[in-house]
Amino acid sequence: MKTLYLSITVCCVFFMLSLVGGCSEEKSQEIEELSPEEVSYNYSSVAKYNLNVVYFIPTDVKERKDSHRRLSEILLHGQAFYRKYMKEYGFGDKTFNMLVDQEKERVKVIYIQGKYPTANYPYEGGGAKVIEEVDEYFEANPDEKSSDHTLILTPVEDHDNPDVPFYGWGRYCFALDYTEMDVRFFGEDSKRGNDATKYIGGLLHELGHGLNLPHNKEKVSEASLSSKGTSLMGSGNYTYGKTPTFLTEASCAILNNCQVVSDFEDLFYTSATLTINSILASYEDGKLKLSGTFNTDKDVNYLGFYCDPATDNADYDAVSWASPVGTDNSFEVSMPISEFHQKGNTPYVLRLLFNHLNGEISKFSYSFAFKNDEPVIEFGDKENLDRSKWQVIEFSSEENNEFASHVLDGDANTFWHSRWSSNATSYPHYLTIDMNEIHKVSGFSFLQRDGMRKVKDIEILVSSDNSQWKSMGNFQLKEINTLHHINLSHEAEFRYFKIIMNSAFDGKQFAALAEIMCF
Template identity: 35%
Template sequence: MKIYHLVLAVTLLFGSCKRTEILTRIDANTNTLDTVYTSDHPYNLNVVLFVPSDMVPNPDYERRISETLIYQQNFVKTWMQHWGHGDKTFGLLKNASNRVKIHVVQGNLPTSSYPYEGGESAMWQEITTYFQTHQKSSDHYLILTTVNKFGEQNAPYYGIGTKCYGIDFPDMEIANMSRTDTAGLASSWIGGNTHEMMHGLNLPHNGGLVSQNNLYGTPIITGNGGTFVVAPTYLDAWDCAVLSRGQVFSTTTRSDWYAGANAKITKLNARYDDATQKVIVSGRFSSNKKVDFIGFTNDAKRSAGDGNYDSENWVTTPIGLDSFYTEIAITEFKDRSNLQNDFTISLIHENGYRHWSSYSYQMQNGKPDIQFGDRPEYNKANWTIVAVSSEETQAESGQAVHLIDGDKTTQWVSRWSGASSTHPHFFTIDMGASKPVNRFTFVQRSGGSKPKNIQIQVSTNNSTWQNAGSYVLPDAAGPAYVTLPNSLTFRYFKVTISSATDGTQWAALNEVGTYQD
């Protein structure tokens, strides 16, 4: 009878950025080495096969999952090369037989305890416990839940941060994907697994540009990944720029992966040029970490929760150290009906951190009515907050002074901890001197409690007030502009908020400004 001893050794060679994990099964009689896992990457995707207590690992899982992962690895490499990033792809630990290192985690509970809705937390807790005594290779995880019979799946199936969840069925492999029997139907879920894996590797949804969809097919990160392998499927330049700065794509080590940066857009110009039918956006940014790419996203909002599946994404490199410029033809937009569009500018940093600023505009008769961008607002150096209904200073930094600090990333928030405030909310601002005004700018935040119904009052002495009108602000992040019926000259203005766009009882606003055309 043979006796096996299990020894785990991990070596990270920082000079060569090569990682070796040795999972050694030593025969007591022959002392033979069984398995060594290596990678040219210092960070590698943690592949987990999660097996609920009422399941057993599906037959031949190691070969099938390994072949799929290597296919996915090569798919990514192909598009990284296409978009000029060389042969980059995500790291995988493999042995001499080209089998990927798979962590098998035996669940403590039956399948019913890990449902699609609400089951992720329990599953992740057990996986976290497993990795307390097993070496992880990075901060990214692909978690495949074992389901022994096709059609009986009800497990987590989505991406959350650097984690992604998929399924492993019997006979699920690349070679079976074009078949029409049960094995083929089960294998078709590889496309969905790949879609979710891209989320776990940092990608948001992306519907692709019209021209690239015509050339290359369907982006893997739109829909459900159903075209993967069986029809033309691709990663676009934006996808590859984001991936290229991910931890498991790196060939060097660093200690600040995904750590936030003090980043912001400091200047923004945006317009639609009817002669060329292009949206033109330029500006400047600042950050205390290096920005490698500037990403742009346009998304027509058919509904509030459409998930950006049909968004258009493109990317440029910075001009110098702090500037950007891009043009995009509106023929690249898939939907030009009269919808609100969300426009996002992303600063993609060298450590993988992505800072984004969101704006909105309305499509009118097939043309973008772009109103966001810097306006000739009055300098706020001498502005002061005269009064405010409440401000949150305990649970977060929500002071009213953030409304006039010139920083669009800070915000005033009405008090919500302790004795919580309710509508109406208000703030009063002294501009330091009387000025002619016919325009107000309100910078909405990306979170909830955005002001909806507001009333503006103005005064020259903070005693006698004139009604300047009631207005409705949009439920969209970024600048919202209010035009007064007539230009008025005043020193003080008071904004009263009577409702929020999401129906909550609080108010939150990033910035307010005034100017005259």
């Protein structure tokens, strides 16, 4: 570990004006650093858990000039930014905690010498290698680790062409450091100023991921407010320090229960189980309205509602809301569609994030779509038929302990899986179900496995005698982990139905389903 030093910094600003062609020229401001003098720091924090700040140095690059001063000022700037919005939304005078020498205004930074050159820690795949060495350090120096959350900075020679980790990875997050990454250059109309916004904003954006935050975008009304502007967890890494940038309420609701922010708990991330008992959705008076109830073994205080256009594989453009839960584990929210950036004929995924007091987050996804600028609700409770006498009477294959009968057991945590351990089967897969009597059916409800092998394209066949079959059509399931529905073109009467599965979302040969119902 590198000993920290107090850097005596001389800031020299040279302005050379010349009247050449009627133009003036400003020379670059340089920061010169004298030989460092060793000094001790008195780091402290009132919090039990504090963000670990690591400066990870590959063997072929040196610590960037004046790094301790610059990074301390960046992180204290970010700490104040996070605090501002936690207070604004009513979560209290909170922010991410750090070990700080208050008198010298320096944050504790742990300098760790890497084992290899920079090329061994590339953007793609390098994060895992860095984490392995950082974890080795903490195992050898357990008193140095103050929480489960770690920010890791890697110095680079050329920040215009870096190839080092720069992303969130669970409770780790990565950013880079270069000599002119300095809050003093915020607002400067120059490449140096723009780069300060880009890389410091990027650092605080990735730190958000390391503190459990997903992406989200500002609402339409927030974009034009001088007090809001651009969400940090959206595109705020390109606006921070230059134009209005903020944290959304949904982000602050998650931070409120984060280990290095919360004052609720002593034990964090000890797992949580949650089930949704009911959920109702409607479109009324220009608003998408949602309500429901749930059960959980770990208390929940807030919900986040993320409406994400399903037009790409990213979630940067998810507009979010947040709402406290009721004392009876109920929730409700009203989301004006005027706040959505994308309407027209846009498919959406709605993600519900239940924020547990111990920092865990239970996530559920639903689908809906805008059609001609109005939302069409494709989820919510249905009056599903009683399945107590139903049986799976035929199937293409099943795996040990992942039986076909699991699609009828009412347990979202069990699932049928096609055979994979030996002689793995491929698409098409099928399940045939006997409802024990003829029913009038308007549609089907499906629950995908919460994980891999989600089924994509299916065909539904129905029969009254298990001999003569009629196709009700081809359909596409949703790549979400909550119950969703398929409406038939007309009500049909039958006793037997067969689900033929023709493809998977991941393009592989395997299939899995958790539940199948009819309504």
